Amino acid sequence: MSAYPTFAADYSEAREKFLAAARIAGATMSRYDTAARGPGGEALSTDVAWLGPDDASKVVVAVSSTHGVEGFCGSGFQVDWLARKGVAALRRDTAALFIHAINPYGFAWLRRVTEEGNDLNRNYVDHGKPYPDNPGYLEIADALVPSALSGPAFEAAEARLRAYRTQVGDVDFNRAMSGGQYTHADGFFFGGGGPSWSNRTTHAIIERHLARRSDIAVIDFHTGLGPFGYGELITHYDPDTGGSQRVRAFWGESVTESKRGQTSSQARDGLGHYGYNRALPNARVTMATLEFGTYDRESGRRAFRGDHWLHKYGDPLGAEAKPIRAAMRKQFYPDTDEWKEMILFRGHQTVRQAIEGLNAKA
Numbered sequence: 001m002s003a004y005p006t007f008a009a010d011y012s013e014a015r016e017k018f019l020a021a022a023r024i025a026g027a028t029m030s031r032y033d034t035a036a037r038g039p040g041g042e043a044l045s046t047d048v049a050w051l052g053p054d055d056a057s058k059v060v061v062a063v064s065s066t067h068g069v070e071g072f073c074g075s076g077f078q079v080d081w082l083a084r085k086g087v088a089a090l091r092r093d094t095a096a097l098f099i100h101a102i103n104p105y106g107f108a109w110l111r112r113v114t115e116e117g118n119d120l121n122r123n124y125v126d127h128g129k130p131y132p133d134n135p136g137y138l139e140i141a142d143a144l145v146p147s148a149l150s151g152p153a154f155e156a157a158e159a160r161l162r163a164y165r166t167q168v169g170d171v172d173f174n175r176a177m178s179g180g181q182y183t184h185a186d187g188f189f190f191g192g193g194g195p196s197w198s199n200r201t202t203h204a205i206i207e208r209h210l211a212r213r214s215d216i217a218v219i220d221f222h223t224g225l226g227p228f229g230y231g232e233l234i235t236h237y238d239p240d241t242g243g244s245q246r247v248r249a250f251w252g253e254s255v256t257e258s259k260r261g262q263t264s265s266q267a268r269d270g271l272g273h274y275g276y277n278r279a280l281p282n283a284r285v286t287m288a289t290l291e292f293g294t295y296d297r298e299s300g301r302r303a304f305r306g307d308h309w310l311h312k313y314g315d316p317l318g319a320e321a322k323p324i325r326a327a328m329r330k331q332f333y334p335d336t337d338e339w340k341e342m343i344l345f346r347g348h349q350t351v352r353q354a355i356e357g358l359n360a361k362a
């Protein structure tokens with residue numbers, strides 16, 4: 001048995017663990033059901049736990065599964081915090097809002113995208129305006145999701161990507177591939193098509209639980225970028241704004257700010273960062289992405305290639321799905337004790353610092 005039993009083997013187990021830990025901790029629960037189903041036909045939902053005074057003016061928010069399959073990490077942390085910290089770790093006038101599986105479809109199917117095929121972290125744009133363009137993506141779209149995973153078409157696609165990468169360099173290659181695009185609904189990092197269910201649910205949760213609070217810290221748990229097990233706190237505030245000052249006051253020198261060029265993560269439109277900050281114009285919002293490293297970017301690309309191929313050309317319920325889903329799971333959830341130990345240490349540190357930051361004298 002794992003030394004870290006708060007981490008689950010699949011979405012359904014994660015949900016059970018979260019509900020049980022929240023109940024024991026005395027949380028008030030709410031649930032948001034999606035019409036999408038899991039691979040076994042199971043119902044899917046986002047579950048929300050509120051812990052602490054109903055009228056708290058300060059709230060620490062922890063979000064899991066923005067990118068579906070990455071939810072093993074955030075869920076394991078949320079359950080551990082509820083079990084080991086809970087209300088005793090809060091301060092006067094401070095509450096915790098834990099959002100479990102904001103993208104339950106992606107979690108259940110071991111995908112990064114939502115049921116609409118959206119990258120939720122590219123979906124918080126103004127859908128009434130023209131979408132940002134990504135000309136690089138147009139160049140390589142068909143090569144990123146080839147019609148076959150072996151044989152001549154596959155080899156030609158890989159050769160095309162190698163040639164494009166040599167032509168533009170690593171930075172522009174990664175920007176084209178993962179910067180987000182609004183043209184290929186079955187492709188990588190697709191942000192368009194309208195607000196996804198998970199986006200609308202986020203706004204419903206904000207309206208119900210956060211709209212009238214004055215100080216809100218948001219930590220959005222992610223995996224897949226950076227050194228194995230290392231938790232990078234990434235923020236996107238403009239330099240010398242209140243947000244930028246607060247992230248440093250809360251989390252010190254370990255915060256990286258994209259607008260200062262301190263992280264390889266780009267401040268692209270459509271991020272949850274903009275979703276939360278725009279939806280809460282009257283609150284002091286202090287938001288960071290807590291991004292845990294797993295394996296390298298190239299193995300990530302191969303995992304995405306399989307996943308998008310499966311859902312565009314293959315049979316997501318057929319035998320061919322099994323190794324593809326296993327590769328996605330491993331890429332975003334290493335599932336080893338050493339990795340989980342790092343997640344828990346950094347997660348607890350980050351939430352504790354956020355609670356202290358919310359309560360520091362200005």
Ligand SMILES: [Zn+2]
Nearest residue numbers: 067070222223
């Ligand atoms: Zn992510």
